[in-house]
Amino acid sequence: MIKxxxxxxxxxxxxxxxxxxxxxxxxxxxxxxxxxxxxNAPLVMYxxxxxxxxxxxxxxxxxxxxxxxxxxxxxxxxxxPLSDVALISFKDIxxxxxxxxxxxxxxxxxxxxxxxGLRMGIGVAPNLNSTSxxxxxxxxxxxxxxxxxxxxxxxxxxEGNADTSGNGEFPAKLTFHTGxxxxxxxxxxxxxxxxxxxxxxxxxxxxxxxxxxSKGGSDFLDFRQVTQDHNNNPSIYxxxxxxxxxxxxxx
Amino acid sequence: MRFLWNKQAFRLFAQNAFNRKLLSVCAGLxxxxxAALFMVSATCSxxxxxxxxxxxxxxxxxxxxxxxxxxxxSDNPLTVEGVDLGRQLFFDPxxxxxxxxxxxxxxxxxxxxxxxxxxxxxxxxxxxxxxxxALANVGYYYKGLFWDGRSKSLxxxxxxxxxxxxxMNSDWSMVELKLRNHPKYPELFYKAFGIAEPKEIxxxxxxxxxxxxxxxLISANAKYDQVLAGKATFTxxxxxxxxxFFDASDELPKSECGHCHVDPLFTNLDFFNNGIxxxxxxEDFPDKGRGKITKIKYDNGKFRVPTLRNIELTAPYMxxxxxxxxxxxxxxxxxxxxxxxxxxPNVRQLNFTGRDKSDLxxxxxxxxxxxxxxxxAFKNPFTE
Numbered sequence: 001m002i003k004x005x006x007x008x009x010x011x012x013x014x015x016x017x018x019x020x021x022x023x024x025x026x027x028x029x030x031x032x033x034x035x036x037x038x039x040n041a042p043l044v045m046y047x048x049x050x051x052x053x054x055x056x057x058x059x060x061x062x063x064x065x066x067x068x069x070x071x072x073x074x075x076x077x078x079x080x081p082l083s084d085v086a087l088i089s090f091k092d093i094x095x096x097x098x099x100x101x102x103x104x105x106x107x108x109x110x111x112x113x114x115x116x117g118l119r120m121g122i123g124v125a126p127n128l129n130s131t132s133x134x135x136x137x138x139x140x141x142x143x144x145x146x147x148x149x150x151x152x153x154x155x156x157x158x159e160g161n162a163d164t165s166g167n168g169e170f171p172a173k174l175t176f177h178t179g180x181x182x183x184x185x186x187x188x189x190x191x192x193x194x195x196x197x198x199x200x201x202x203x204x205x206x207x208x209x210x211x212x213x214s215k216g217g218s219d220f221l222d223f224r225q226v227t228q229d230h231n232n233n234p235s236i237y238x239x240x241x242x243x244x245x246x247x248x249x250x251x
Numbered sequence: 252m253r254f255l256w257n258k259q260a261f262r263l264f265a266q267n268a269f270n271r272k273l274l275s276v277c278a279g280l281x282x283x284x285x286a287a288l289f290m291v292s293a294t295c296s297x298x299x300x301x302x303x304x305x306x307x308x309x310x311x312x313x314x315x316x317x318x319x320x321x322x323x324x325s326d327n328p329l330t331v332e333g334v335d336l337g338r339q340l341f342f343d344p345x346x347x348x349x350x351x352x353x354x355x356x357x358x359x360x361x362x363x364x365x366x367x368x369x370x371x372x373x374x375x376x377x378x379x380x381x382x383x384x385a386l387a388n389v390g391y392y393y394k395g396l397f398w399d400g401r402s403k404s405l406x407x408x409x410x411x412x413x414x415x416x417x418x419m420n421s422d423w424s425m426v427e428l429k430l431r432n433h434p435k436y437p438e439l440f441y442k443a444f445g446i447a448e449p450k451e452i453x454x455x456x457x458x459x460x461x462x463x464x465x466x467x468l469i470s471a472n473a474k475y476d477q478v479l480a481g482k483a484t485f486t487x488x489x490x491x492x493x494x495x496f497f498d499a500s501d502e503l504p505k506s507e508c509g510h511c512h513v514d515p516l517f518t519n520l521d522f523f524n525n526g527i528x529x530x531x532x533x534e535d536f537p538d539k540g541r542g543k544i545t546k547i548k549y550d551n552g553k554f555r556v557p558t559l560r561n562i563e564l565t566a567p568y569m570x571x572x573x574x575x576x577x578x579x580x581x582x583x584x585x586x587x588x589x590x591x592x593x594x595x596p597n598v599r600q601l602n603f604t605g606r607d608k609s610d611l612x613x614x615x616x617x618x619x620x621x622x623x624x625x626x627x628a629f630k631n632p633f634t635e
Contacts, residue, residue: 045549046549046592046593059592061593061595061596094547094549132317133319133515134316134317134318134319134320134515136319136320137319137320137321137322138319138320138322138391138393139393143319144513144519146513147509148497148509148513148514149497149498149499149509159595159596159597160596161596171590173594173596173597173598173599174596175507175510175596175597175599177510227599228599230498230505232501
């Protein structure tokens with residue numbers, strides 16, 4: 001008799017719990033994937049040498065960037081926040097297979113409905129750029145990459161080596177670090193999306209690094225002339241920031 | 252009640268079969284009661300502290316406002332008693348095979364918790380493969396411990412030197428026995444962790460205590476910090492050296508130091524090949540460093556970026572102590588380092604004058620924190 005009673009109590013408890021869950025919208029899951037390429041070839045650190053302008057070639061060791069205030073845009077003009085800040089780093093992409101997988105940001109609990117696109121800031125938004133690692137408990141995207149001399153974060157880091165004479169040697173050391181409030185810019189990507197409760201949707205972004213370094217023709221960072229900039233030369237860091245804005249695309 | 256104690260009445264009562272059964276039940280219950288009473292009295296009369304009465308005092312850690320926040324493991328909160336036990340263990344050579352080497356043998360307070368040697372010396376004079384790392388602000392290291400980052404936490408790290416042949420060359424089972432039978436440690440472990448019996452002393456509790464002590468080793472009161480706080484000013488040389496360090500002026504040469512030695516910890520805790528070893532391929536590094544742990548060939552020859560706080564006190568420099576002075580270190584970086592596929596591109600030839608070098612070194616010396624090395628809370632408790 002007691003066993004039966006306990007079974008009934010446990011069963012009703014389970015039913016109640018299930019009923020409670022049913023009443024709460026579970027939302028949908030959005031995977032935002034970023035793949036890096038260099039002139040459409042998968043972007044792999046260290047291993048791959050990429051042909052560049054004027055017979056030069058490059059190898060990469062680090063490519064990373066910050067994105068801020070990532071929001072989904074609704075049909076009524078309002079937005080659903082997905083992330084305050086994210087650091088997308090290709091530092092550990094060491095094989096073509098890893099490059100094909102890319103870097104994924106997972107967001108969940110997004111209300112079901114129709115969305116018209118996604119907006120994100122390229123770099124660290126000014127309100128966050130005025131903070132410092134002292135404001136965060138690691139691991140956090142903003143616990144590193146802080147430039148105390150500039151009182152702000154490095155938005156984009158590109159590090160690697162260049163073969164400037166076409167002989168297969170890569171002696172030129174490349175370090176381009178950019179970041180300042182005046183080059184922070186939001187970009188909106190239009191795409192109609194229907195998110196359903198419990199369903200997963202994937203958005204695939206691409207960033208082609210060659211397009212960040214070169215606009216083609218004679219308009220490119222010439223590694224025979226310049227191998228580094230740490231936000232010192234406005235013509236270089238705005239070139240990189242503007243190109244990055246154009247090169248980031250939603251597939 | 253009197254009836255029960257009357258012998259005759261008791262005999263009559265016992266002659267009845269039903270009553271005999273009842274008597275046996277009562278006797279059983281009485282036996283159980285006596286046994287329980289005995290157990291309770293035995294527990295109370297022992298010297299062991301009563302379970303449930305234990306509590307430890309939260310340790311009032313003062314984290315510098317200009318530092319990142321320290322990551323505290325939820326299963327090892329800092330307590331006054333835990334830190335005290337950790338300090339005792341840190342300085343106690345009991346942990347080593349022959350009772351000659353303690354953690355502090357290679358991490359001396361006066362050397363900002365390094366040892367001034369190119370290669371640390373363990374029991375019986377055995378030489379280790381690398382230089383001892385300074386422990387200032389080690390509680391903030393969340394990307395792994397050691398030069399190669401092989402331990403994920405201070406608690407994991409503290410277990411390793413005891414059993415390393417070139418360090419303490421001991422055995423944790425033996426150390427646990429020594430601690431359990433020690434005249435002092437059972438009480439200290441009780442105070443720190445509320446153990447009920449000495450046999451509950453384990454290597455894991457010892458490691459937790461050592462980790463707690465290490466998290467208190469905060470160095471944030473150098474002249475550099477005082478200048479940030481507006482309590483001191485740099486000399487002209489120090490100020491110029493600071494601008495060079497952080498590449499903060501287009502008028503001065505760039506040192507590229509600040510990319511990896513990010514303030515306030517003056518390390519980004521990451522792992523790089525800084526070009527000190529000349530090799531013909533990535534497989535040829537005599538010490539593969541980070542690569543030995545990750546098995547990734549591009550990590551070969553990479554080592555942790557060490558903190559520059561108290562750098563004046565932690566010579567010789569690099570994982571193998573190859574540079575005896577800061578001047579030698581700067582000469583290396585001025586040269587641009589030895590080429591390799593994974594040489595950090597921030598290590599590049601520098602165009603320095605003698606004044607640039609001396610000013611940069613003057614700035615580096617503002618990271619010396621004498622209040623840290625003389626802090627009585629970090630001193631050897633056995634010599635007080």
